[in-house]
Amino acid sequence: MPKSVSEEVNEQFEKAVDDHYNAIIKGEIKEGIEEGTASGVLVQEPLNAPPPPRPAGAPPVKIHCEDISKTFIQKGNQAVPVIRDITLDVYENEFLVVLGPGQSGKSTLLKIIAGLEIPDKGYVTLDGEPITGPGPDRGIVFQSYMLFAWKNVRDNVELGLKLRGVPAEERHAIADHYIRMVGLEGFEKHYPHQLSGGMKQRVGIARAYANSPKVMLLDEPFGQLDAQTRMYMQVETARIWEKERRTVLFVTNNIDEALFLGDRIVLMEGKLPGTLKTEYAVNLPRPREHTSMELLELREEIISNTELVL
């Protein structure tokens, strides 16, 4: 049956729209579509907040993300843009929290900084050196713990040192120091499956610290814990961080966690591709209270700025 004229026009129109979207996804068209173009659809570019001016006397920049974008190709050649145009600085010895709901690309951002993913556009530097792959200068704590089931607590913690050829006696001493720091003394010979979720993540934190990285990257580390343990682990994290200052980039979807821990909170847009929306400075002394007036006020402000309830 021959196609009617209106059907043909319709098909052409749909094809033009598809092509245009594909071009945007592939990054061939950078700017938003203007009114009156072939597709006739107005797409508003997400307005990235301009990077705030660096406060005077701020510590030096440790991690710098310059305009990074990443698109994943799914099955069937479907392109899913995950993060777009992210420019971000993490200062030395700062506790930076990236806050965003699930599916906002925040874990991908962390993986790019870790060197486990390569960005399609832009670059990341650590101390001014561009990052090309994973390395021991960035310690990572994974959401699903990622402990080695066949190694006991001490062997898990000292693995990084062992891989880098640190002699046994020295690495035992370092491992024991960090095991003590996370409060797991007496559990050195336990295997991961004998530990509770909170204890497993303590091992994960000790393992990352033991490698003495320049920065710590934590990817929703308490996402699998119950609320009670989660709160306790936040207190512990703050305590450990006070004790051993490191530059920390902490990814979470939990607003209270972000407020309790962060020096600065970077809020991500609640949909893909993930972009940075706003940032908040939390200039409050530690140890903080989850229910202090100042935190709750800031909480109100952040919630009013998010479409989705976090």
Place this chain on the structure above:
Amino acid sequence: MASSSIANETVDHASERGRFTLYKLITNRYFLYTVSLVGFFALWHWTAVNKIFQNSLATPKEVLDQVIRLTTMNFAGNNLWGHIWGSTQRVLVGFVLASLVATPLGLFMALNKTVNAIVKPLFDLFKPMPPIAWVSLAILWFGIGETSKVFIIIIGTFVPCLLNAYNGVRLVDPDLFDVIRVLGGSRRDEIFNVCLPASFPAIFAGLQISLSAAWTCVLAAELMNSRDGLGFLIKRGMDTHSPALVLSGMLLIAAAAWLSSLAIALLERKCCPWKRSIDNI
């Protein structure tokens, strides 16, 4: 708060015992085990005494007597231990040779695409072939001596060994490799710290399957032609119409297979201490 306050959970075993009742007795696990076993042997005895299979079933008592008699007398130039050792020796030689080749080959296949591409088509060709199908060819090639029997066992044990080692590596969580890379490790570290230990349980599962295949194969080979071994006892029992001897051979081979599988389980406990503690829970 002291840090010792983590993991202070304790498990209180409920040890209080209520009154002993009939219901408790008939739902007791050990009571049911006993009922099941006694029932089986009673049925066996009844079937044999009432000649349901004419004269071709011995009573449990006759079988037991036969086993005891075998331990003291020589049978076809060998005492019982000689026959057991004959079969065990073949199983051991075949099983050890096959697993020493198949397990590393399986690991290599999983780790190296080229090795995989060369071995996999051949392996897929031979995999579905039942090992017993090789018996005739083995006799034509190697005669009726030890070589052909060991050959059958190697054929039968090779496949499960290789398959389990291969799958053991391939089913490792790929994110664990990321951890090694993040900690500053190389490809070699990934293999020795992740691939090998992670595939240990699968390798041992493969060894268990191989071992039971080995006992099947040794029996088949000995039934065809042999002058000693447990298969020979069974064959001789059939030829002389002695069901007690056949059943003795069957029981002995089951016992030998069970003991050898126990040995592998002990070896696994030794090699995978993290798994031992899982079992103990």
